[in-house]
Amino acid sequence: MINIKLNVNGKDYSLEIEEDKRLIDVLREDLRFTGVKEGCSEGECGACSVIMDGRIVNSCLVMAVQANGSSIVTVEGLVKDGELDPVQRAFIEKGATQCGYCTPGFIMAARAFLNRAKDPTREEIREAISGNLCRCTGYNKIVDAIEEAYRYEKGI
Template sequence: MVEIKLKVNGKSYILEIEEDMRLLDLLREKLGLLGVKEGCSEGECGACTVIMDGKVVNSCLVMAFQAEGSSITTIEGLEKEGEIHPIQQAFIEVGAVQCGYCTPGMILSAKALLDKNPNPTEEEIREGISGNLCRCTGYNKIIQAVEKGKGV
């Protein structure tokens, strides 16, 4: 067992974990944050995307001990005072959500992109979400949602 300290969605934690625990499993099993999904377990699909210290990461590829001292944001952390984040609202308004499995990762990738570049081109949006696979929407609605979320 290893003890780690980290901040998740603005809340500080000190946790005892197994040395071989992935960040994905820590978030889901220890903290109950089920918006982080397990898809491929190989870092290819983006269902497990979180923002770690301002960067998009695949939590299935990060060992939990590597998150020591880090600040993690999951989809649950975007809600503030009962209000969803504007990028979440944009996804709803343009119909960018189908089955919803990829949605948390897509939204977090879009948020990280917009945090760094509030006015991305369509090409930059495509690049920004390129680590997330969606089997339902064909990406057009997702790109429209990110476009709508510009400058928020």
């Protein structure tokens, strides 16, 4: 067992965990942030994407000990004072979700991208979410939603 400290969705946690746990295991099993989805378990599908110290990571490829001392945001951390994040709102508005399994990962990838984006083109949006796989939507409505979320945030 080993002790780690994590800040998840704005709250500090001190945890005693087994050394071989991945970040996704700690988030889902120890802290019950089950919005983090496990897809392929090998960094191909992006369903487990979370934001770690401002960067998008596959939480299945990060060992929990590697995340020690870091700040993590999962999809549960996006709602502020009961208000959906603009990305979440746009996904609903544009119908960017079908079966929904990949959705939390896409929303986190979009959030991390929009935190830095300036007047993003559709091609740049496509590149930003290219680490996330979706079998249902064909991506077009997801790209629509991310464009829309940018407009919400800029008030345009």
